[in-house]
Amino acid sequence: MDALNNLEPLLKVFWYIAIPISAIFLVQTIMTFIGADSGDGIDADFDGDLDHANAPFQLFSFRNLINFLLGFSWTGISFYGLVNSKPLLITLSVIIGAAFIMIFFITIKQIQKLAENNTFKIESLLHRTASVYLRIPEHRTGTGKIQVSVNGSFREIDAITNQEQITSGSTIKIVKIESNNLVLVEKI
Numbered sequence: 001m002d003a004l005n006n007l008e009p010l011l012k013v014f015w016y017i018a019i020p021i022s023a024i025f026l027v028q029t030i031m032t033f034i035g036a037d038s039g040d041g042i043d044a045d046f047d048g049d050l051d052h053a054n055a056p057f058q059l060f061s062f063r064n065l066i067n068f069l070l071g072f073s074w075t076g077i078s079f080y081g082l083v084n085s086k087p088l089l090i091t092l093s094v095i096i097g098a099a100f101i102m103i104f105f106i107t108i109k110q111i112q113k114l115a116e117n118n119t120f121k122i123e124s125l126l127h128r129t130a131s132v133y134l135r136i137p138e139h140r141t142g143t144g145k146i147q148v149s150v151n152g153s154f155r156e157i158d159a160i161t162n163q164e165q166i167t168s169g170s171t172i173k174i175v176k177i178e179s180n181n182l183v184l185v186e187k188i
Contacts (some may be wrong), residue, residue: 010089011080018073025066064101071100118151125150125157125174125183132159136166136185146172146185158182 075096136144176184
């Protein structure tokens with residue numbers, strides 16, 4: 001740390017921010033890769049309903065503070081000898097720090113696009129074709145079962161018909177959703 005004492009005050013400030021922030025960022029990165037990053041553990045100091053916002057991440061979070069300070073401090077260190085104007089250097093450092101937050105935001109948004117929603121909704125079966133698993137009695141006198149493929153997996157659904165009996169193995173079309181686990185079908 002004696003090397004830092006001989007530096008100019010602004011450069012010293014950049015280094016005093018960069019060293020601990022880089023260490024914290026390294027720990028956060030390691031924790032992310034081992035799966036221990038479920039939350040950053042620090043809540044905002046104000047009362048705002050940010051948890052129910054339609055955003056992929058909290059704007060005021062410890063992780064974003066680290067991202068900002070990482071970009072801010074290392075930009076100040078990197079451009080200290082190239083930019084002669086101290087206000088311009090600080091402005092550039094703030095802009096790059098904000099850019100680090102935006103890069104993090106864009107990355108998280110792209111990762112969230114990879115998420116797959118496999119929630120089964122019976123409404124998605126309307127007008128699909130399926131095969132009869134257990135015969136369906138005629139004119140709504142009882143229920144049978146059909147098998148339908150949804151998102152790569154088979155679902156068994158209770159079925160009724162307004163037509164004559166439909167035998168096992170027949171191909172049908174779902175024409176109406178009667179309830180949460182009952183559909184009206186017609187033979188194709």
